[in-house]
Every structure is written in structure tokens, then in C-alpha cells.
Amino acid sequence: MIGSFxxxxxxxxxxxxxxxxxxxxxxxxxxxxxxxxxxxxxKVDFRSMxxxxxxxxxxxxxxxxxxxxxxxxxxxxxxxxxxGEFEGIGAYVEMRDGQITIVSPIDGSPAEKAGILxxxxxxxxxxxxxxxxxxxxxxxxxxxxxxxxxxxxVRHPDTDESVEIVIIRxxxxxxxxxxxxxxxxxxxxxxxxxxxxxxxxxxxxxxxDIDELRQSGSSVQGLVLDLRNNPGGFLREAIKVGSQxxxxxxxxxxxxxxSGKVDSYRSRGWGYGxxxxxxxxxxxxxxxxxxxxxxxxxxxxRALLIGETTFGTGTVLNQFxxxxxxxxxxxxxxxxxxxxxxxxxQGITPDVMVELPAGVVQLNARRISEIDPAALSDIEDLQxxxxxxxxxxxxxxxxxTATQRRGVR
Numbered sequence: 001m002i003g004s005f006x007x008x009x010x011x012x013x014x015x016x017x018x019x020x021x022x023x024x025x026x027x028x029x030x031x032x033x034x035x036x037x038x039x040x041x042x043k044v045d046f047r048s049m050x051x052x053x054x055x056x057x058x059x060x061x062x063x064x065x066x067x068x069x070x071x072x073x074x075x076x077x078x079x080x081x082x083x084g085e086f087e088g089i090g091a092y093v094e095m096r097d098g099q100i101t102i103v104s105p106i107d108g109s110p111a112e113k114a115g116i117l118x119x120x121x122x123x124x125x126x127x128x129x130x131x132x133x134x135x136x137x138x139x140x141x142x143x144x145x146x147x148x149x150x151x152x153x154v155r156h157p158d159t160d161e162s163v164e165i166v167i168i169r170x171x172x173x174x175x176x177x178x179x180x181x182x183x184x185x186x187x188x189x190x191x192x193x194x195x196x197x198x199x200x201x202x203x204x205x206x207x208x209d210i211d212e213l214r215q216s217g218s219s220v221q222g223l224v225l226d227l228r229n230n231p232g233g234f235l236r237e238a239i240k241v242g243s244q245x246x247x248x249x250x251x252x253x254x255x256x257x258x259s260g261k262v263d264s265y266r267s268r269g270w271g272y273g274x275x276x277x278x279x280x281x282x283x284x285x286x287x288x289x290x291x292x293x294x295x296x297x298x299x300x301x302r303a304l305l306i307g308e309t310t311f312g313t314g315t316v317l318n319q320f321x322x323x324x325x326x327x328x329x330x331x332x333x334x335x336x337x338x339x340x341x342x343x344x345x346q347g348i349t350p351d352v353m354v355e356l357p358a359g360v361v362q363l364n365a366r367r368i369s370e371i372d373p374a375a376l377s378d379i380e381d382l383q384x385x386x387x388x389x390x391x392x393x394x395x396x397x398x399x400x401t402a403t404q405r406r407g408v409r
Contacts, residue, residue, distance in 0.1 A: 027053070051326070055134055063331045064095055066313050072325035074136045077143055088143040089150065090172040091116055092231050092285070095135045103285040104229040106172060107364050114167040118229065119157030119358055126151050146171045157358035177202035178365035179210070184373025186219040187391055191226040191365050192241065195233025195289035200240025207244055207272035222391035223276040224384065228307060228362055232288025235316060239265050242296045244273040245303070251338040252296040255316060278303040279387040282350055287311040294348045295337040304390055305350040307383045314344020352390070354383045
């Protein structure tokens with residue numbers, strides 16, 4: 001998800017639609033009937049009914065997996081995850097075609113150690129069927145204190161049968177940027193797992209380290225930027241990331257609000273990733289800020305995109321806090337690529353389409369650093385393999401650096 005997460009409410013006087021529309025009268029009719037006649041009185045919970053009504057209202061907007069209601073507990077979980085630490089199983093999840101789906105387990109997390117795989121569909125939590133529940137409701141069931149147990153019923157992507165997986169929750173600490181040199185090549189690999197509060201700073205540190213290696217005589221001649229399964233995060237961090245690779249002044253994204261007004265965000269400052277040929281890895285788990293970054297690098301002819309079409313999350317979120325500690329994450333603008341293309345519902349398409357078979361584990365910085373150089377050409381991660389081929393073969397000539405394009409760093 002992406003946005004500035006602005007706190008605050010909305011005055012009813014600011015929106016004509018908030019002036020008690022006649023259609024809303026039927027809601028109170030239904031509410032009063034429940035209060036007056038529902039037989040299981042102990043199950044009448046005003047807070048749950050209110051939250052359920054808000055969730056239903058937001059669901060009708062069609063901004064699936066993005067615009068959402070957060071309970072007070074979910075607000076804390078959401079904010080802590082963007083800060084880079086939380087307690088839980090350690091996995092990215094999203095709603096796909098009405099099913100709660102694992103985008104990927106976090107490297108070294110309890111979920112990964114227990115056998116959770118990318119593409120797993122969550123069917124139940126602690127024996128409770130989650131069909132029909134919202135994404136945030138299921139996340140609330142899965143998360144819990146470190147050292148506690150949770151049992152997930154999942155269906156792996158390569159089978160129709162369900163299995164139960166016992167996971168001991170842990171303390172999850174995230175570094176949003178990880179990098180390594182790719183053994184047996186002259187390439188560096190950088191992975192951005194999400195756009196959290198320190199991502200821009202972490203990326204700059206990684207790129208400066210790579211730049212220092214080059215200045216000291218290293219043969220690094222290309223860069224793989226991995227945005228696969230990146231769920232997004234803060235807009236400001238996406239701009240910082242784009243600015244590391246694009247010449248100053250290039251458009252990173254455009255925003256179009258409900259009135260049709262368009263604002264542009266441009267690359268700024270000093271960039272330490274502007275001199276190396278660049279390939280970007282994307283897939284259907286790449287969303288929001290990840291899509292902004294991929295779209296900017298593609299449409300400014302800065303990088304070659306390899307992988308699969310991204311998720312297609314096209315709204316910028318603001319967080320509006322409600323009086324009881326809950327919040328609404330609301331899509332307030334549509335974001336457009338530098339060339340003005342709307343991505344919502346369409347996604348960013350790669351220049352080179354490479355699909356991964358179900359169950360294949362995508363490599364990351366840790367796994368790449370452990371590869372035997374002699375086995376590099378045999379890796380199952382075909383997307384990474386293609387990126388290496390593009391950067392080390394004749395195709396490198398079609399990957400201009402920012403310096404070659406504009407003569408600036």
C-alpha cells in the first residue's frame with residue numbers, strides 16, 4: 001500500500017455526499033430490526049456491527065486489497081510493520097480473487113521455517129474457516145505475541161488438498177533493503193522488500209557501498225533491482241528510491257485526484273544508482289510503491305523489466321484516524337506513470353515476460369550469496385537467471401545508464 005497516511009477526520013460540511021443521503025435510511029431500518037428482534041441477544045455487538053458496516057461500505061468501492069478499514073489493533077499492527085518490526089508469523093499476504101493468499105514468507109521467518117510457500121491460500125486459522133472474512137480480519141487472527149502458536153490451514157499452489165501447518169510466532173525485524181554481489185558474475189543484486197520509513201536511507205547506504213566497491217577497483221558492471229512481492233509502503237520512500245536511479249528532474253509519477261487535477265513528482269537530489277545498467281524484477285506480488293518505481297524506471301527508459309505483470313494497485317492511500325482508534329485507509333488519488341498511464345486494474349507489464357512454476361522459491365540476497373558460482377546458470381529462479389543474462393550478454397548495450405542519457409549523475 002502507499003500513501004502519506006494523513007491523520008484526521010473529515011468534516012461532513014466538506015462533502016455534499018455526507019449530507020444524510022436518503023438511501024442511508026434503510027441502514028437504520030435494518031439496524032433497528034436487529035436490535036428489536038434478533039433471537040441470540042448475546043451475539044449483538046454494537047462495535048462489531050458498526051465495523052462490519054464500514055467494511056461492507058468500503059468493499060463496494062472496488063479498491064480491493066487497498067482501501068480498507070482497520071480496527072484499533074490493526075492500526076497498531078499496520079504502523080509497526082511499516083516501522084520494520086512486529087510480532088507474528090512473518091509473511092506478506094494479500095487478497096487475490098477473494099482468497100487470502102501468501103505473497104511470500106519473509107526470509108528466515110517462522111512462516112518460512114514452518115513450510116509456508118508463495119501462493120499458498122489460507123483456508124483457516126486455528127480451525128476457524130476464514131472464507132468471507134476481510135484481509136485485515138484474517139491478519140488479525142494470524143498475528144499474535146511471540147512464542148505463541150497458530151495453526152494455518154492452507155492449500156499449496158500445486159495441489160487441491162489442504163494441509164495444517166503449525167507455526168510458532170516470533171519477533172519479526174525487517175530490513176527493507178538487502179544486497180549482495182552475485183557470485184560468478186560482475187553484478188550486484190539489491191532487493192527492496194517494502195517501502196518502509198527508512199527504505200530510501202537504506203537503499204542509499206547499499207548503493208554507496210556498491211559505488212565504493214567500484215571506485216576501489218571492483219568489476220561491478222550491472223545491477224539487478226528485485227521488487228518482486230513488494231507490497232508497497234510510503235509514497236515519499238518511492239520518490240527517494242526513484243531518485244537514486246533517475247536523473248534529477250525526471251517524472252517518477254503523477255497523481256490525479258477526484259476533480260481531475262494532476263500533480264507530478266520528480267527525481268531529486270543526488271543518486272548513487274545512476275551509473276550502472278539496470279534490470280528490475282517484478283511479479284504479480286509487486287504493488288503500489290513497487291509499481292510506481294517499476295513504472296518510472298521503465299517509462300524513463302532507465303531499466304529493463306523482467307518477470308510478470310504487477311498487481312495493479314493504482315490508488316494512493318491516506319490514513320484517516322477515527323475517534324475510537326480505528327482508521328480508514330482510503331484511496332484519495334489515482335497514480336499515473338510518467339507517461340500518464342493508469343495502472344489501477346492493469347499493472348505494469350514487463351519488457352521480458354518470464355513466469356515461475358508454482359512452488360519455485362525466488363532467490364534473495366542471502367540465498368544468492370550462498371550460490372556456488374559454478375551452479376549460477378542452473379538456478380531455478382528463471383527470472384533472476386534472465387536478468388543476469390540480459391546484463392552480461394549482448395543485450396547490455398540496450399540498457400542505458402542515467403549518465404549516458406543525460407550526462408549527469
